[in-house]
Amino acid sequence: xxxxxxxxxxxxxxxxxxxxxxxxxxxxxxxxxxxxxxxxxxxxxxxxxxxxxxxxxxxxxxxxxxxxxxxxxxxxxxxxxxxxxxxxxxxxxxxxxxxxxxxxxxxxxxxxxxxxxxxxxxxxxxxxxxxxxxxxxxxxxxxxxxxxxxxxxxxxxxxxxxxxxxxxxxxxxxxxxxxxxxxxxxxxxxxxxxxxxxxxxxxxxxxxxxxxxxxxxxxxxxxxxxxxxxxxxxxxxxxxxxxxxxxxxxxxxxxxxxxxxxxxxxxxxxxxxxxxxxxxxxxxxxxxxxxxxxxxxxxxxxxxxxxxxxxxxxxxxxxxxxxxxxxxxxxxxxxxxxxxxx
Amino acid sequence: xxxxxxxxxxxxxxxxxxxxxxxxxxxxxxxxxxxxxxxxxxxxxxxxxxxxxxxxxxxxxxxxxxxxxxxxxxxxxxxxxxxxxxxxxxxxxxxxxxxxxxxxxxxxxxxxxxxxxxxxxxxxxxxxxxxxxxxxxxxxxxxxxxxxxxxxxxxxxxxxxxxxxxxxxxxxxxxxxxxxxxxxxxxxxxxxxxxxxxxxxxxxxxxxxxxxxxxxxxxxxxxxxxxxxxxxxxxxxxxxxxxxxxxxxxxxxxxxxxxxxxxxxxxxxxxxxxxxxxxxxxxxxxxxxxxxxxxxxxxxxxxxxxxxxxxxxxxxxxxxxxxxxxxxxxxxxxxxxxxxxx
Numbered sequence: 001x002x003x004x005x006x007x008x009x010x011x012x013x014x015x016x017x018x019x020x021x022x023x024x025x026x027x028x029x030x031x032x033x034x035x036x037x038x039x040x041x042x043x044x045x046x047x048x049x050x051x052x053x054x055x056x057x058x059x060x061x062x063x064x065x066x067x068x069x070x071x072x073x074x075x076x077x078x079x080x081x082x083x084x085x086x087x088x089x090x091x092x093x094x095x096x097x098x099x100x101x102x103x104x105x106x107x108x109x110x111x112x113x114x115x116x117x118x119x120x121x122x123x124x125x126x127x128x129x130x131x132x133x134x135x136x137x138x139x140x141x142x143x144x145x146x147x148x149x150x151x152x153x154x155x156x157x158x159x160x161x162x163x164x165x166x167x168x169x170x171x172x173x174x175x176x177x178x179x180x181x182x183x184x185x186x187x188x189x190x191x192x193x194x195x196x197x198x199x200x201x202x203x204x205x206x207x208x209x210x211x212x213x214x215x216x217x218x219x220x221x222x223x224x225x226x227x228x229x230x231x232x233x234x235x236x237x238x239x240x241x242x243x244x245x246x247x248x249x250x251x252x253x254x255x256x257x258x259x260x261x262x263x264x265x266x267x268x269x270x271x272x273x274x275x276x277x278x279x280x281x282x283x284x285x286x287x288x289x290x291x292x293x294x295x296x297x298x299x300x301x302x303x304x305x306x307x308x309x310x311x312x313x314x315x316x317x318x319x320x321x322x323x324x325x326x327x328x329x330x331x332x333x334x335x336x337x338x339x340x341x342x
Numbered sequence: 343x344x345x346x347x348x349x350x351x352x353x354x355x356x357x358x359x360x361x362x363x364x365x366x367x368x369x370x371x372x373x374x375x376x377x378x379x380x381x382x383x384x385x386x387x388x389x390x391x392x393x394x395x396x397x398x399x400x401x402x403x404x405x406x407x408x409x410x411x412x413x414x415x416x417x418x419x420x421x422x423x424x425x426x427x428x429x430x431x432x433x434x435x436x437x438x439x440x441x442x443x444x445x446x447x448x449x450x451x452x453x454x455x456x457x458x459x460x461x462x463x464x465x466x467x468x469x470x471x472x473x474x475x476x477x478x479x480x481x482x483x484x485x486x487x488x489x490x491x492x493x494x495x496x497x498x499x500x501x502x503x504x505x506x507x508x509x510x511x512x513x514x515x516x517x518x519x520x521x522x523x524x525x526x527x528x529x530x531x532x533x534x535x536x537x538x539x540x541x542x543x544x545x546x547x548x549x550x551x552x553x554x555x556x557x558x559x560x561x562x563x564x565x566x567x568x569x570x571x572x573x574x575x576x577x578x579x580x581x582x583x584x585x586x587x588x589x590x591x592x593x594x595x596x597x598x599x600x601x602x603x604x605x606x607x608x609x610x611x612x613x614x615x616x617x618x619x620x621x622x623x624x625x626x627x628x629x630x631x632x633x634x635x636x637x638x639x640x641x642x643x644x645x646x647x648x649x650x651x652x653x654x655x656x657x658x659x660x661x662x663x664x665x666x667x668x669x670x671x672x673x674x675x676x677x678x679x680x681x682x683x684x
Binding site: 059061062242243248249250251254260261262263264265266267268269270271272273274275276277278279280281283284 | 401403404584585590591592593596602603604605606607608609610611612613614615616617618619620621622623625626
């Protein structure tokens with residue numbers, strides 16, 4: 001059972017800089033009736049991911065821009081409340097990777113959703129560490145593109161964030177020395193003391209990030225995991241070891257820029273160091289999602305993988321919360337709880 | 343036997359823009375006496391390569407900058423005229439990859455040189471197609487980094503140049519469809535009619551290079567071989583197919599720039615297309631040089647690999663000739679003949 005009307009966060013205009021309530025409005029909309037093969041999902045948790053900021057622009061990316069007047073595309077965790085598919089039943093918990101939206105009810109083809117077995121872990125773990133941006137992104141980014149191995153030096157950007165904190169721990173689990181970059185002493189302490197990183201740099205407390213990286217990575221960086229782009233990427237490029245691999249997972253420092261953003265000024269270092277840059281696209285590994293999730297569960301179960309969640313309550317607080325991603329206000333994976341399960 | 347004095351092209355100041363005779367002076371210098379293990383080489387041919395422009399800058403690259411007052415570092419082909427090594431004898435022909443200089447006599451450790459067997463091919467082939475920048479660079483760049491395979495679409499920048507013309511033909515030999523970019527109709531005709539490229543774009547004759555590439559590569563580019571950087575790279579990035587590979591071999595459009603050059607404005611496409619960028623460093627494959635040269639010889643022998651050489655005469659014309667690399671004046675690999683063999 002579902003209502004005919006719902007609350008949605010609708011894109012009214014393309015943001016310049018940080019999204020505001022003028023750009024994204026909480027409005028009343030229809031719940032779309034299911035077609036054959038669809039289910040209606042009551043969303044319980046919304047995922048807040050940097051990539052969404054890119055989808056708000058009118059730009060060529062791996063998914064089309066969100067159209068003006070549409071709800072903000074999102075990964076959500078929810079419960080099936082009506083089903084026109086044999087694959088899912090009312091009451092099932094499901095996650096949809098970028099298939100749903102910031103709204104109370106999403107109507108989605110069942111084949112695009114994954115059923116969640118919530119018997120072992122708290123429900124929201126399935127939206128944070130066990131799936132989506134916080135789980136699968138660092139898993140595939142580090143293991144398929146970074147190729148961690150004992151003795152390698154890893155530099156992790158946005159190391160206290162959802163992706164960086166997990167990618168760094170996965171590198172540690174594979175024998176690497178891992179140095180994290182974060183924007184506060186307290187975050188640096190968190191990644192070293194609680195997550196087991198070897199060292200950390202508070203980029204806001206250093207004058208010369210290139211020199212600070214050189215000091216912490218005296219033999220150069222073998223794997224640079226890039227979540228941020230911009231000046232941090234440029235500083236990392238000047239410290240690459242021969243044959244280094246750059247995992248290009250995101251560029252959060254540039255998402256709110258006004259106008260075209262140039263690539264790194266030190267792009268030449270990719271040639272000078274015989275290095276490589278690998279753009280991350282999880283969809284390539286869709287066949288391996290179940291195995292990846294099993295591995296993540298095993299690491300969470302054993303306590304080898306630690307993580308932080310930042311849970312905001314109420315759909316009306318979503319845009320406010322979203323801005324925290326870019327101002328550094330959150331610690332750990334940011335999600336919004338908008339309803340309880342039936 | 344060798345003289346005590348010689349003519350050398352000496353770096354007097356770091357060029358801004360195209361190198362001039364004020365930057366690089368033809369001067370008299372000493373021939374360096376050989377130490378144990380060294381040979382003295384009478385240089386017969388000098389190689390003129392875009393990478394040398396980068397070494398003239400005071401910048402971090404894969405080799406240190408050329409010091410002010412030193413002769414311009416170069417790959418040369420020459421003949422041993424004095425030997426303090428058991429490995430090489432007077433009369434032997436040798437090639438040194440970036441070990442010698444634009445000068446009449448180079449004194450170099452024998453272990454850094456390769457002996458040339460000139461029994462089958464004209465001597466200068468060993469400096470052009472069978473070695474160094476024109477032979478090994480496209481060979482390793484295409485085969486180790488581009489990974490050509492039947493059905494793939496290759497876009498080749500600077501397609502009529504020394505590297506591009508060979509890299510494109512190697513892709514053709516591996517079943518690819520190859521589209522070349524060049525700066526004159528006559529060059530486009532050359533690569534299609536004589537080298538067997540499938541199609542060509544005269545970038546000077548199109549208003550919108552991005553659209554021109556889209557028209558010639560309607561299913562996207564699988565392999566972009568980048569010799570030029572700049573606007574051509576940006577146009578190529580907007581046309582990448584999912585999972586595309588960019589071979590980053592050079593960036594000739596930027597070498598004469600005044601001040602820092604940003605990376606590509608469309609760098610984001612590397613992520614959006616799950617693509618990768620691979621900086622080329624031939625030294626990684628040093629163990630495979632002999633096998634590569636044998637393969638190149640076989641292709642030249644069978645006529646499967648065609649190539650053009652542009653041979654200028656006289657050491658005094660070297661700097662003039664060098665500027666042609668950047669103005670598009672040469673067709674094929676540019677070398678300067680400065681002496682005849684003994």
